[in-house]
Amino acid sequence: MKHVGTPLQAGTPDFGAAGGDTHQPGTALRIAFIAPWNYANGLGVGARSYASAFWHTAHRVNFSPIYRPFHVHARQPLTSDVTNFDGPADIAIVNINPDGWDPLLTDAQWAVVRSARARVGAFVWELDTIPESWARFIPSLDAVWTPSRFCADAIARATDRPVHVIPHPIQVAPPPMVRAAETGVPPGKRTILYAFDGTSFLSRKRPIALVEAFAASGLGTRGWQLLLKTKNLQHAGAAGAALMAAVDADPAMGLITSTLREDQMSALVEAADIYASPHCSEGYGLTIAEAMARGKLVVATDFGGSRDFLDASCGFPVACRDVKLTKDEGPYMKGGGWAEVEIPALTEALLRAAALVEAGDMSLGTAARARIARDFSPEAVARQMNASLAAIAARSPAAASAAPSSAGTL
Template structure:
């Protein structure tokens, strides 16, 4: 569960030391092993932020559900507390079971080595290990490149991620999008009640980089589209505000007391989040870059018209003809978030706020057309996700690395 303010303060003070150990000591002392791909995959161990409300936590839980439905035995190791991310979110906890044929480390590479130690180094050394990495830029930071030595293969949620990671290694890098489920339908009368306002929704976690999620641009676009009109409403659903008070204050400053913009900072369960999505007339994401776009996929599967920056991993799940893409310019990347430490020569998108406002007005002016487009996107995306699942990704890795043949060391080094 969430820790006390005193404990959080102590952990913040210790972070520079922890990062130094993680970056400079653990890579030197941790052993590496190369494993042949198992002849059959019956049991899988999933290591991740399983009790966290973050996108990383949700994607790991989706992985567990997908593997279970595919008939795999699944054991789990939750390392959320190690990163002060335990929000008490429920997950199918299975601490013990048959030895795993494959382990999937469903977390960022910066978390990999501490998580291996917490989850069990002996198990890691005898198990074929796969990293599931969602990255948002075209180049990798040094710590991500170094982490390639400690996994046998990598799964990624989009072709954008695949191209980024594959440039640094000859190990298998395969695409398996987050297996987002289509939510149960919610009647309009239940989702909206008596509220007839045009509602725009955006959902994100502040720990996922404030600048990348770009909520200020979303606020600007909404205000450019509808001003102070009481017939429209923007709902910003965030979490982790207590851990990122400065970023939350920047959102409040951008809202500037606008009565038609509502900020919700809380951890909600899936049913509550799906209820909020069901109440939306449009979902807005003016991200500068996405590895996948988990909330975009959830909105699309809920049949909500999607307005999104037309760049990066989100284009796999938001083809422009089925959503409301937002124009952008590619600009030099600049983000002080610790996740991007050491990154060079990167770029990301700067979405066109005026074009986003125009797309929001289009949806409001032609709701029947917008809903028809959203239904087409929902059908297309459900079929796309069904074609690209974890079982298929494991089969693709097996095809690239025949059983019983140890993998070559590969090309795990930064590009010149």
């Protein structure tokens, strides 16, 4: 287990009356996991990945979904609690950022959080500093889980609570049964793919940088195509319209805006030769890790959470420059820091990756798959979860004081 911040043994959590006695080391814990695992968005994928790791622990876990509407995101078919124990939890883990607790948690879920002996927030963030509201909220937790060292560093700068790096596990799966043609991939061309959600802010995802780099590379004249898989682009305003116009102007580029099932999305990644991510920041980089797990050559900005698994030994990290936001970008505050990929460097990386594909050299893709299988499998992450949960349980008292009635009261 990796952690930053104060030692795990230090301090007393500032929480209210909690159920149960101090946990005895070596026994199975009762874990309440409240998360948007029933939603079709990046947070939902991350929550489902955590659930896959929990199944490899010896703990009893109650899985509780998000019942309330979650922005514009669609619910998955199953929205129901999965119960493996009765009574208060030893540890309640809420996999929602602090600003989402009040609008998304039900009264019953708040009761689960209040009755637990220890409370953990599982957060992800994309700037080098966290919002002030987070800094006020975190002292009421016993610990924070976050999926990358980038996130951990940002959070730890604002709190003395333990911050544990628990990566999102990635399953190295066999090729999907769905055919690439069913996903809208035009046949007969080499493909560079980038997948992103329009509600995740185009200023952060920065697909226009990839459009510019692909055009500069000349790969379109060599039988390559750039595919952008997106959704919710109608919510991206002028930036979304400009992106669509740029893609429409080049016959070697295409947009896939239809909703794909998870097996179809897997087939789309499988059909690609290169996965590219020109992001300004990723709290983790799920799509990058998923492409690596499929043995793809990955070209990505060398910034954010993806640095935990993508380096020159298994892909193409691309040079970038640090920038400070000059205005608010949705939830991202003016003055916060992320990075902008260098277009010439991105162009060069695409050309180098394409040359390997054309030569039939997939050694970097093989190394990428091995990296994910070794360090980021559900089994590997379960071991990190076990170490974290044991440490949290060991330092949790039988009772404390001042549990929050809601996030807004902090």
